Amino acid sequence: MKKDPIILFFVGALVAVMLFAGIRAARNSRAIMPAHGLMGAEAPDFELKTVDGADLRLSSLRGKAVLLNFWATYCGPCKVEMPWFVELQKEYGPQGFQIIGVAMDDATTEEIAKFAKDLGVNYPILLGKEAVGLSYGGVSVLPTTFFLDRNGKVIAREFGLQSRSVFVDHIKQALGQGGSVQAQK
Amino acid sequence: MKVTFACALLLMCGCVWAQEEFGPKGPVVKIIGAPVVTVVQGKPATVPLSFAVSSGFHINSNHPKSEFLIPTVLKVEATTDIIIGKTTYPEGQDMSFAFAPDEKLNVYTGDFEIDVLVRPLHSVQPGKYVIRGTLRYQACDNTACYPPKNLPVSFDVKIQKARSAPAANPAQSPHAHN
The missing domain is CATH 1.20.5 (Single alpha-helices involved in coiled-coils or other helix-helix interfaces)
Known part of the structure; x- marks a missing residue:
């Protein structure tokens, strides 16, 4: 034929x-919002439980610069960043800066709380949900960190472990103090 | 001929585009070897399953050194006619990574093999049987980790009939000499 x-x-x-x-x-x-699609846009709002059982809504932090860190107990690089975050929360907190950790984990609430306590975490740790991860681009890499300005807009994001100075630059930018690092990707 | 080539090119473009859309964003663990093992009814045999971790990534071994790390585990679905025995995992390598230079993690990198013991019942019909399972793993590279994944695994077991023992001949007496 x-x-x-x-x-x-x-x-x-x-x-x-x-x-x-x-x-x-x-x-x-x-329904995955690509992470690059969030740049310059309002950060998707959510309400999640903290490891202490309280509810925290992201939009309740409007007026503050926010570092939103997706992490997990099994993630070694996340463990490196967390002590830096403790210091950065102390240093920039009084200027209107708030770090929020979102645990994207299969571990129990008690395990997550213990992990955070052992690292001296001084900022709220939320129990993540897949839907929240999807609204932030799927969070297929940990750590993934978003930086929001005082109006709740995403001004930068980082995938994987970064140097401390990169975080400082983004935090300053989020606080409206400038910063040498351009919004990423 | 030219048209066939054009069609192939179009399909290749589609595949490349798909790759661009979705990744390569993370690590890949693939099954690279699952030989068909021939087993005799009622006898045990080992099925060696070979896996490969993509370059630059590592996954936790079956015995990672921290309670928070997720071990690599192969779960094989139970079957009615074939008993799934012990799963033997390789020793991991103790390695340090840039994110924790003072800590040794026990990991698999590159190729590794997991052995699964199978034993068909005496009553199993000879033939080829497919056994399915899932490899659960959690991968990282030097700067990031990736959520745990489940890799579907399947392998074939060919079952042969057991040889029947030679029957004694009661009609012949060793002492029947005339």
């Missing part, structure tokens, strides 16, 4: 279009 080249071409084109459309649809159905 002789193959009609025009039909073959159209079948190939159709398969390619279906592949594009299928992947796009799969992506949309997961």
Whole structure:
């Protein structure tokens, strides 16, 4: 049987279009907001429980610069950053800066609380939910850290372990004090 | 011929685009070897499953050195006719990483093998059986970690009939000499 080249071409084109459309649809159905899409936008609001059982809504921190850190107890690099965050909270807290840790973890609340206590964490640790992670781009890398200005807008984000100075720059920028690092990616 | 080439090119573009959209964002652990093991009814055999961790990443071994680390675990689904025995994990490597230079973590990198013991019941019909399971792992690189993942695993076991023992012949007496 002789193959009609025009039909073959159209079948190939159709398969390619279906592949594009299928992947796009799969992506949309997961309702993932790409992390780069958050830059300059208002940070998605959420309310989560702290390890102490209190409720904390992100938008209640409006007026403060916020460092939103997604982490997990199994994440070694996250453990390196947390003592820095303790110091940064002490240093910049009085200027209207607040760090929020969101544990994206399978560990129990008690384990998460113990982990944070052992590191001397002095900022709220929230029990993360997948939906919150998805609204921040899926949080497929830990640590992932977002920096919000006093109006709740995302001004920077970092994936993975960064140097302390990068955090300081973003915090200053979030506080409206400048900062040499440009908003990332 | 040219049209076939154009079609292949279009499909390749689609695949490249898909890759751009989704990653490569994280580590990949793949199963790279699951030989079909032939087993005799009622006898045990070991199935060696080979895995590969993508370059630059590590996953925790089955015995990581911290209570907070998530161990690599292979869970094999129970079957009615084949008993799943002990799973033997390799020793991990003690390694330090830039994020914790003073700490040694026990990890798998590169290729590693997990052995699964299987023993079909005597009553199992000879033939090929598919056994399924899941490898749960949690990976990191030098600066970041990735949420735990479940890798579907399957392997085939070919079951052969056991040889029946030679039957004694009661009709013949060793002392029947005339």
